[in-house]
Amino acid sequence: MEQGRTQVYTGSGKGKTTAAVGLAVRAAGTGLRVYFGQFMKNNPTGELNAFALMGDAIAAEQYGTGRELDAPDAEADARAAQAGFEAAQAALTSGRYDIVVLDEVNVADHLGYLEPGSLLELVQARPSGVELVLTGRYASEEVMAAADLVTEMREVKHYFASGTPARRGIEF
Structure with a gap:
């Protein structure tokens, strides 16, 4: 890639991971090499299954206990996030990838699972x-100030409020 940029997908609305998955698939479809690191996740997902169907076009890894939100263990969750961050740093500077996606990294940073300022340093590096x-x-x-593109997904209405649970293939 001639000139890369930094993109941030944030906000309370649905679609942040979905947008990143779409970008990763599109990029891989044009021959770009993609690393997709998922923070705070440790479970099979539709996107990982789809990536596997694409062979080695997208390298995907998960870094999380999978319990960060429903049964947090601050020490274990921070260790998992830090391992993911170190892998992300290596992927970003390895020269092997054109695109590096760090899914849910903003939440890991917000919860204090990463060293203060380290995500900003990664963006700057x-x-x-x-x-x-x-x-x-x-x-x-x-x-967000350091990024080149920031998209905020805003929740207007969501069926979770009426008790609909996360659905396979739609939310995971």
């Missing part, structure tokens, strides 16, 4: 030929 995509609610003002 992005090699010029790499596109960096950061998703998740609660993107910091500093990260």
Whole structure:
């Protein structure tokens, strides 16, 4: 990639991960090399299944206990996020990837699972030929200011409020 940028997908609305998955699939479809690191997730998802069908076009890894929101363990959750952050740093600077997606990294940062300021430092250290995509609610003002594109998904209405649980293939 000639000139990469930093993109942030944040906000309370649905679609942040979905947008990043769409970008990853589109990029892989044009021959770009993609790393997709998921924070705060440790479970099979539709996107991981789809990535697997694409062979080695998208390298995907999960870094989380999978219990960060319903049964948090601050130490275990921080260890998982820190391992993911170190892998993301390596992926970003490895020269192997054109696009690096860090899914839900903003939430991990917001919850204090990453060292203060480290996500902003990662954005500032992005090699010029790499596109960096950061998703998740609660993107910091500093990260958004440093990004080239910020999209905020805003919830207007959501069926979760009426008790509909997350559905396979739609939310995961």
